[in-house]
Amino acid sequence: MRMQSDKVRLNVGGKIFETTATTLASARRDSMFGAMFDDEWNLRPREVNQEYFIDRDPDCFSVLLNLLRTGELYVPPHIPDRLFYREALYYGLLDHVRTAKICKFDCNWLKLKSSVSDQAPDDWTAVRASPDGGCAVAHGGVVRVYNWMLEEHPPLNLDYQCIKDIGWIDSENIVISSCQKTGGIGLFSSSTGDLRHRFKLNCENDEVKGFAAGVLCFNSDGKIFASCGETSNGGIGVWDQVTGKQTDYFNSSDGLCFADANKIQWLNGSNCLFVSNLFSWMENKKHISLLDFRDKSVVCSRISRCISVDRYYSPSYILDAIPMEESNSICVVNEYEKFGFVDLRNTSESVTWSSNSYGSVKPIDHPKLTLHGGQLFCSLYDKISVYYGGLDQWVLTSVLERSQAGSIRDFSIGGDRLFALRGEENVVDIWETPSSPII
Structure with missing residues (x-):
């Protein structure tokens, strides 16, 4: 799978995020982003400063984006678990969340x-x-x-x-x-x-x-x-x-x-x-x-x-x-x-x-x-x-x-x-x- 590597601008629930297609595609093909930036989808070339609008919760998206960037998960206390898991499910990132969340039992x-x-x-x-x-x-x-x-x-x-x-x-x-x-x-x-x-x-x-x-x-x-x-x-x-x-x-x-x-x-x-x-x-x-x-x-x-x-x-x-x-x-x-x-x-x-x-x-x-x-x-x-x-x-x-x-x-x-x-x-x-x- 060949990934596009240019900058991507996302509008999630009215909040602007900028990242790269490579970061988003690291979510793997079975995720929403892996599918969006897979060449097999044959998306039209993006115009300069083009935004992709996603009508979802921006706070949860910010946490998930940082997870893709760093591999680390930090969920602020004001975000309810049920809401966060629902958003992760929407993007196809539940496996990523569980992998980052689970710790060695102590x-x-x-x-x-x-x-x-x-x-x-x-x-x-x-x-x-x-x-x-x-x-x-x-x-x-x-x-x-x-x-x-x-x-x-x-x-x-x-x-x-x-x-x-x-x-x-x-x-x-x-x-x-x-x-x-x-x-x-x-x-x-x-x-x-x-x-x-x-x-x-x-x-x-x-x-x-x-x-x-x-x-x-x-x-x-x-x-x-x-x-x-x-x-x-x-x-x-x-x-x-x-x-x-x-x-x-x-x-x-x-x-x-x-x-x-x-x-x-x-x-x-x-x-x-x-x-x-x-x-x-x-x-x-x-x-x-x-x-x-x-x-x-x-x-x-x-x-x-x-x-x-x-x-x-x-x-x-x-x-x-x-x-x-x-x-x-x-x-x-x-x-x-x-x-x-x-x-x-x-x-x-x-x-x-x-x-x-x-x-x-x-x-x-x-x-x-x-x-x-x-x-x-x-x-x-x-x-x-x-x-x-x-x-x-x-x-x-x-x-x-x-x-x-x-x-x-x-x-x-x-x-x-x-x-x-x-x-x-x-x-x-x-x-x-x-x-x-x-x-």
Whole structure:
């Protein structure tokens, strides 16, 4: 594409701008300016001092023009985000804006950007961040989807069955699971809400048309893992992301139940699936296990009943666990916010409790652990504590909190944002890494 290089004069909403065709054409061909100054359009030669009139907002255009000139983005506070994104969409520059806007996620610099709320009668139960900084929220029998501009897309539903979990394959594809027998698992378009695949389950050579599904995870080979089936005879199903066809199944065995797991995670280094089942109503069914799909074996498993006695507190239970492959361990948290560490393949009942844990005197309700970028996140009441360290030594580095909307039910990290779902009100707080200051 050969670009014209002479000066261009633009009248945008009554304000005059002068630049070059080369600057405007740097927006690429799929933008408005790339098309205007592409030779294939065969525009008539411009007269001296000819103006191109564009009936749009001049303040937003000034910001976008500077973005094309410098590659840097600074939006003055008086310009609303929605207006600016709409103008960027008009010019075909949304990709440029997002590329310039997104920062490296840094939890120690997060700022509360905004909140998303809803007045519907059903409680929101889970939030999942998309890779580009959008999010999806489970809301009764539907999933509400928001892009990185926090604009709501059409909702997703599996015949309005109760949603159990949400997973983003990428920014355009979402998988949702339903805990009701007629629900199962579906793959949807995040932007249109269209159902692309409805997965079928084949368990021991018998195809199940409808089935209950639970928590989800993905691996780098394009596979979807999900706990599924009833508590008594369920297991872990595996499907191909592209075709939606089932490729494997792991039955519950050895007295362990996988169907009602509260967390599953694929471990690339161990080539195993981590399964955490900590909320079973039967004490002897609570466990943390590693599953090897190659020979359908349970590599190791430990029962999570009353596993430790602290001299300051009553016997405590593990309430959440997360594998940490770099240190070959599993991090667990008990009801007193004490961190413990278990050897990844150790079947003993011993737990090494960290001396750096900031334990609470009062038991906490269902804390959640997440590992992101080498930092450990733990939700507690109405705040999220962030730790940095390694092995069994973790130091508190920052705390994210906002108590007005109640305790934290769930949180998720994606792009440069952290989304925190509040339990007492249907509110999702959005914490964002701010852009570097313009010098």
